[in-house]
Amino acid sequence: MQKPTLRDVAQAAGVHTATASRALNPKTRSMVNANTARRVSRAAKSLGYTPNPIARSLKTARSLTIGVVLPDLTNPLFPPIVRGIEDTLTPAGYSGLIVNTDNDPQREKAQIDSLLSRQVDGLIIATARLDHPLLTELHAQGVKIVLVNRRTEHLDVSAVTPDDAAGIRTAVGHLARLGHRRILHVAGPATTSTGITRVRAFRDTVRELELDEDPALVAPCAFWSEEDGARAVRAAWSSGTEFTAVVAGNDLLALGTYDALRGRGLSCPDDVSVIGFNGMPFLDKLGPPLTTIAIPHHRIGAEAARMLLEAIDDPHRPSRSVLLPTSLVVRDSTRAPAGG
Template sequence: MRQPTLQDVADTAGVHRGTASRALNPATRHLVNADTADRVDRAARSLGYRPNPIARSLKTSRSASIGLVIPDLTNPLFPPIARGVEDVLGEVGYNAWIVNTDNDPAREAAAVESMRVRNVEGFVFATARLEHPLLAELVAAGNPVVLVNRRVTGPEIPSVTSDDATGVGLAVRHLVELGHEKIAHLAGPQDLSTGRGRLRAFRQALEDHGLPDEPARRIICPSWTEAAGAAALTQLLDSDVDFTAVLAGNDMLALGCYDVLAERGLSCPGDLSIVGFNDMPFIDKLSPPLTSVRIPHYELGAEAARLLLTEIQEPGRHPRSVLLPSPW
């Protein structure tokens, strides 16, 4: 049985083929009279016509799709960010191709190349390292790129991040108000803006409160994972370092701290206070619930999508970045 074509839809609706095409494309539907667009919709439904997005993208080099590159889909931080991206894109007829890299540069490069072949119109990256050659390459080639939750030190790339410095300062103040003066910090990887920035903010907060900045109380974790957090707290507990509280650089590291406390028969906050960062979904279900600095996950994704759409529609615009508040 022959599949209905766009010309069939146009003939049935009594319009030009170009008008039918614009009416069926969410990005251009506003250019068509509402009654005409509805007539085209009815014709398409009656014929069982389905637009071919691949054919459209080959003809126009526009796919109404973007690539969303995530470092670890098992980290509960990222699904709300992805939801924010998708909701904003959906309002204008765009879709997101979501890929998980497992923090593997080779896997990331292969996924990005695959999406470029499919004519995605831009990228939202949640994987950015401070030095990230692939991002520099994409920007140099004219690809619209927006970073979410992270920044780079290289080319000026639009980004949407939370105010980590204020968030860390509030967390330290909370611990000080509880009476803690010997606070340890489990910092994230220092090749990431989140890891480096939160460590810098922690040291500044100690100075602001007149507390000693002891290097032995700072552990650099190689990854933002539960296992890395457990290893770091184990290192601290097995040393002769004196500390009564831990500010973990993110909630996954804090979960690792909870694991170690449980293994050793210690309690939070009885033996050690733990504060996380990110306010991931479900941390209130822990026992005790984890105190954590909230970042606006959904809003980060939504604003990143808005920035990217602007980059796509106004390619000559000067790069703009957004800093969202981190409420305590």
């Protein structure tokens, strides 16, 4: 049985083929009378017609695909961000191709080369480092890029991030109000904008609130991982650093802090309060449920996709950076220090 064509749909709906095409394309549907669009949609459904994205891409010189480049697919931060991306791309007739880099620059280049060979119309990238030659190269080639949850220095590229500095100020302020003065920051990688922004905000807030400014109260991590979080906390103890609370650079580092506390026979929050950052799913199921700074995951992804589609439609559109608000979610992992 021959598949129905766009012309068949147009005839069934009693409209011109071009009108049927506009009615079935989410990007041009607004150009068609609402009643006509509904009639065309009903005709397409009754005939079992589905648009041919390859044919449409040949007409528009676009592949209608977007590359989504993630540093670690196992990080629970990213699925809700990807959902926001997809929920914005799909109504516009686009689809996303997701690749994982494992935080490996060589793998990242190979994956991006693969995406570009598939003629993606742009890239949403969550792997940006402060010094990122590949991004510079892609930008020079005119590849449409939006960074998500990351920024990069000295490059005019659009980015969507949570307000990291405000989130850290809120976290430190929460602990200070509980009475904590010696707060350890388990800091994210200094090679990323997120790590740098959050550690700077931590130091600034400690100074503003007149808390202990001991340089040893910043425990650096090479990766945003549970294992590195545990290692950093153990290293702080090994150096003799004392603290009653931890502000972790992200929730995975906070989970590593939990591991280190258990390994030392300590209790959270009786011995050490812990607060994370990002608001990953299932934090309320931990023992104890983790206090965290929540970020608008879905909105971050949706905004990044929207900005990239705008850049594809208008190549001369200037880049812009968007900061989205964070919020404090208080659970059972934070309380006043013992004896305090």
